[in-house]
Amino acid sequence: MKNELNAQAVSAMMQAVSLHVIANTDALTDADLAIGDGDHGIGMRRGFEAVLQQLSDWEPESPEAVMKQSGMAIMSKTGGAAGAVFGTVFRSGSKALAGVATIDAASLGDFLSDGCAAAAKRGGAAPGQKTMLDALAPAAEAARKHAPDGLYAALDAAHASAVNGLEKTRAMVATTGKARSLGERSIGHIDPGALSICLIIEAMRDFAKTT
Amino acid sequence: MAAKKILNDPRNVVSEMIEGLVLANDGRVRKLDGVDAIVRTDLPAGKVALLIGGGSGHEPVFHGFVGANMADGAACGQVFAAPSPEIVYEAAKAVHRGNGIVFLYGNYAGDNMNFDIASEMLEDDGIDVRTIRVRDDVAAAPPERMDDRRGVAGDLYMIKIVGGAATELTDIDEVERVARKAEAAIRSIGVAVSPGSIPETGKLTFELGEDEIEVGMGAHGEAGVSRQKLAPADDVADQLADALLRDLPFHGGDEVALLINNLGATTMMEMLIVNRRIRQILADRNISVHRSDVGTYLTVQEMAGFSITLMKLDAELKHFLDLPCDSFGFKQP
The missing domain is CATH 3.30.1180.20 (Dihydroxyacetone kinase; domain 2)
Incomplete structure (x- = not known):
């Protein structure tokens, strides 16, 4: 376990994240079919395939560049609301990493937190509306709180909070996005975007554990 | 059971569809290189531009409505997914004739965000962009929550009217006025x-x-x-x-x-x-x-x-x- 990731390690982590999201395409499709139009899985796959393509054979100069380019790739290839929101998390979140040579637990918490705030602003949404924010906001908060415990511990806590947030979306009524027209009928289903957040942070945590 | 459709690789449906659509237009539209967007080949100089777009899979909406007295270009997303800011931005640059651009699309969270990001990029380039969101679906929300209403088949009449206005009127303010009147009706x-x-x-x-x-x-x-x-x-x-x-x-x-x-x-x-x-x-x-x-x-x-x-x-x-x-x-x- 390392407590600091340089640009190359962050790139390797984002490639692991991409592979994990792509491997879960069907789970994301099924989650979206229950509550939306069923395109979340293939959209996220398109976006993270673009991240893989961007990061392979590229020598990044900084962790900020890795996250920014990942965000650009997601935003240009995913499409839909997911492309705008997930692209914004990485692109805007990357600004929190300006000037740092390595990511540690504290800067990772800042990245998640700033990315979350930017995504909320872009989507005009807040936690509690059954969106990806319901997993990302608690994850960012947990990462910051557990920053003194080291990178793996912070990501492990972030993941646990994201999963807890994901489960809470089950009881929520969707009040934004395509699912809002379901109203009460959206109760009982998890939010597919929140599931994507869990997968992303899960892969980050597993990377931190084995590095 | 998978639905029965005559397709090649399902991942290529949008690019193959665009290729077929361009050919069906007999030279009146072209596809942008490397971008899922089509634009008219005969755009007059100085015209107020009309760019439409949205997810694919709703043909002939949107990309089927590019042509004379209709839209000048369309940004095409994947099936049921809004086009990315990159696609919208490139399409907008291609249709712009120096007199501003009207964005016209259905009111969906994904379209709103992606077109807004592109609009911010264009404004950084000094291009005047006006946004009209079609919100004709009365079933989506009560009248007091118009912003929660989606755009559906009313898109056709909106494109027809705004396309005509953007051809005949030279002031983008006037085109926007007509568009807002139509959208409200x-x-x-x-x-x-x-x-x-x-x-x-x-x-x-x-x-x-x-x-x-x-x-x-x-x-x-x-x-x-x-x-x-x-x-x-x-x-x-x-x-x-x-x-x-x-x-x-x-x-x-x-x-x-x-x-x-x-x-x-x-x-x-x-x-x-x-x-x-x-x-x-x-x-x-x-x-x-x-x-x-x-x-x-x-x-x-x-x-x-x-x-x-x-x-x-x-x-x-x-x-x-x-x-x-x-x-x-x-x-x-």
Whole structure:
């Protein structure tokens, strides 16, 4: 376990994240079919395939560049609301990493937190509306709180909070996005975007554990 | 079970569809290199540009409505997914003729965000962008929450009117004024009989019982106002007409355009039977029909069902609606 990731390690982590999201395409499709139009899985796959393509054979100069380019790739290839929101998390979140040579637990918490705030602003949404924010906001908060415990511990806590947030979306009524027209009928289903957040942070945590 | 469709690799549906669409336009539109967007080949200098767009899979909306007196270009997303800011930005740059750009698209979270990001990028380049979101689906939300309403088949009349205005008017403020007036005068509602599927997943986007229909269902299978038993055409038409007429509301003496849209797999026979009833209802209420369009304009893949759109007209809207136009999906001599 390392407590600091340089640009190359962050790139390797984002490639692991991409592979994990792509491997879960069907789970994301099924989650979206229950509550939306069923395109979340293939959209996220398109976006993270673009991240893989961007990061392979590229020598990044900084962790900020890795996250920014990942965000650009997601935003240009995913499409839909997911492309705008997930692209914004990485692109805007990357600004929190300006000037740092390595990511540690504290800067990772800042990245998640700033990315979350930017995504909320872009989507005009807040936690509690059954969106990806319901997993990302608690994850960012947990990462910051557990920053003194080291990178793996912070990501492990972030993941646990994201999963807890994901489960809470089950009881929520969707009040934004395509699912809002379901109203009460959206109760009982998890939010597919929140599931994507869990997968992303899960892969980050597993990377931190084995590095 | 995967839906039955004649496709090549389902991941390539959008690019292959665009290639076929460009060819079907016989030289009047071209595809941008490396970007899923099409633009007219004969754009006059100094024209106010009209860029439309949205997710694919709803053909001929949106990209089928690029042409003379219609849109100047279209940004195409993947199936049911908004185009990325990059696609919108490149398409906007390609249609811009130095006199500003009007964005016209359906009011969906994904489209709003992606077009907004592109709009911010264009503003950084010093280009004037005006945004018109079509919000004609009365089933999506009550009138006091217009911003929660989605854009459906009313897209056609909006593109027709704004396309005409962007051709004849040289001031983008004026084009925007006409667009906002048109947008405020249009209402739609649909009914779904059976679902459509996304090519890449092969899965139906919703489930509906053998003897069920859903009134007010959205263009991606978003829940409507009520799920009910299959009923005679006249009863369904009465229900839809009632929801439409009381929403604007439309009054006796009004003059309207009437559009009956096939969501994909409904027979023309059913649509004409519905048209017959809608015309009886409008005649009973002393609402005159200036023009009617019955056909396939906004589809949801193989979804069966139809939607009804009414637009209240004045002399100016009639003028732009009646202009000749030439696009793959809609032509008017």
